[in-house]
Amino acid sequence: MANNEESRGLKSLLDWFANRRKSGSTNLERQEREIADGLWHKCPKCGVLSYTKDLRANQMVCVECGHHNRVDSDERIRQLIDNNTWRPIDEHLRPTDPLQFRDRKLYSDRLREMEEKLGLVDAVKTGLGEINGLPVALGVMDFRFMGGSMGSVVGEKLTRLIEQATQRRYPVVIICTSGGARMQEGMLSLMQMAKISAALERHRQAKLLYIPILTNPTTGGVTASFAMLGDIIIAEPKATIGFAGRRVIEQTLREKLPEDFQTAEDLLKHGFVDDIVSRTQLKKTLAQLIALHQPIPTTHPMVLWETMSLSPTAAE
Ligand SMILES: [Zn+2]
Numbered sequence: 001m002a003n004n005e006e007s008r009g010l011k012s013l014l015d016w017f018a019n020r021r022k023s024g025s026t027n028l029e030r031q032e033r034e035i036a037d038g039l040w041h042k043c044p045k046c047g048v049l050s051y052t053k054d055l056r057a058n059q060m061v062c063v064e065c066g067h068h069n070r071v072d073s074d075e076r077i078r079q080l081i082d083n084n085t086w087r088p089i090d091e092h093l094r095p096t097d098p099l100q101f102r103d104r105k106l107y108s109d110r111l112r113e114m115e116e117k118l119g120l121v122d123a124v125k126t127g128l129g130e131i132n133g134l135p136v137a138l139g140v141m142d143f144r145f146m147g148g149s150m151g152s153v154v155g156e157k158l159t160r161l162i163e164q165a166t167q168r169r170y171p172v173v174i175i176c177t178s179g180g181a182r183m184q185e186g187m188l189s190l191m192q193m194a195k196i197s198a199a200l201e202r203h204r205q206a207k208l209l210y211i212p213i214l215t216n217p218t219t220g221g222v223t224a225s226f227a228m229l230g231d232i233i234i235a236e237p238k239a240t241i242g243f244a245g246r247r248v249i250e251q252t253l254r255e256k257l258p259e260d261f262q263t264a265e266d267l268l269k270h271g272f273v274d275d276i277v278s279r280t281q282l283k284k285t286l287a288q289l290i291a292l293h294q295p296i297p298t299t300h301p302m303v304l305w306e307t308m309s310l311s312p313t314a315a316e
Contacts, residue, residue: 043067059279068216068236068279073125073142076175080283081129081138088127090160095122095153099186107184110146120145122153123178126161128170132287134294137165139174141222147179150221154182155192158226162199162210171209171290172200176227180220193225200229209293211286214241214264214273228272232289234282235264235273 041052045067055062059079060069071079077086101107115121123145128137139158141148158174165172181189203210212230214223216239223243227233235241242262250257260266267273277285 041069044069059282061279066237066278068238070143070177070216071279072144073120073140073175076140077125077127077129077138079279080131080173080286081136082131082133085130086127087129088125089164090126090157091121093122093153093157095151095185097184098188099184101184101186103184110184114145118142118144122151122157123148124154124157126157128164128168131173131283131290134287134290135168135170136286136290137161137168137170137172139172141175141177143177143179143217146182148177148222149179149182149189150192151182151185151189152192155189155195158196159192159199162196162203166199166203166206166208169206169208169295171211171293172203173211173213173286174226175213175215176218176222177215178218178220178222178227180222190221193221196226197229200226204231207295209290211289213282215239217241219243219245230274231293232275233273234275234277234285235267236279236282237264237276239264241267241273 038052040049041055042049043062043065045062046065048062048064050063055069056075060071060075061067062069095111097106097108097111099107120142123143124139124141126137126139128135130136139161141154162172164170181193183189200210209232210230211232211234212227214227214233214235216236218227218239218241220243223241227241240262241264246257246262258266264273264276268276275285
């Protein structure tokens with residue numbers, strides 16, 4: 001009798017373990033399926049799982065460790081620009097393959113594949129919109145399109161954006177993320193650095209504000225031109241920012257580089273960037289900076305008042 005009870009007890013215990021193992025595995029399967037479906041997101045930094053919906057509500061910044069996940073250009077525009085104010089410009093500009101370039105693949109095939117996969121025609125979106133009611137000319141690079149590389153279309157779109165901003169007296173904000181110049185366009189891609197820089201110089205001469213936002217990663221020809229020409233340069237936390245890659249520099253110098261080399265934090269320490277702003281605070285910060293730097297119209301009451309109060313002294 002006792003033996004019978006014992007064996008029944010043992011059996012139920014085994015059942016319990018078996019059931020637990022079974023339910024455990026289905027849970028795991030379900031979790032993996034949900035991650036695959038994009039319902040969940042696993043933080044690459046701290047490994048914490050969070051609902052993609054919650055993560056998106058926090059602008060793709062990990063709630064646990066503050067890791068800034070990569071964000072595509074459409075999401076960026078949604079995060080920064082007020083609803084129903086975005087007006088894209090030069091959407092018709094498309095890249096060509098003037099050098100008939102071939103690496104592992106034909107450049108023209110690469111372009112076609114990217115367009116089919118991502119629905120993007122090149123690595124930047126430009127347009128006019130409002131940030132908390134303040135007009136702005138915004139350029140957003142997209143790392144998914146050939147590593148955000150700067151080809152002729154990226155250069156031309158950014159140049160036209162800056163020129164429009166100069167004409168309309170708008171501030172310019174460019175969200176930078178790039179592996180550098182686009183090798184497949186050779187010299188034509190390098191020329192873009194000078195072209196964009198020249199447009200920015202005319203924007204500066206008109207006493208207008210330009211803020212580049214350096215996100216992970218900002219490297220190569222983009223760092224060597226418009227990313228570093230801002231009046232106020234803002235970086236996202238922990239972003240990699242540099243010109244040549246760490247490995248190339250280490251091999252050339254035959255020296256080990258410090259751990260935080262080419263991080264936003266290290267650049268801030270050395271004066272290359274002016275501030276590091278969390279993505280969750282970016283829109284608010286931009287709105288404040290733009291409001292502070294609004295060009296004063298000549299009929300502004302403040303100017304009149306200054307002229308009036310100064311004039312007796314000037315007459316003396
Ligand atoms: Zn995390």
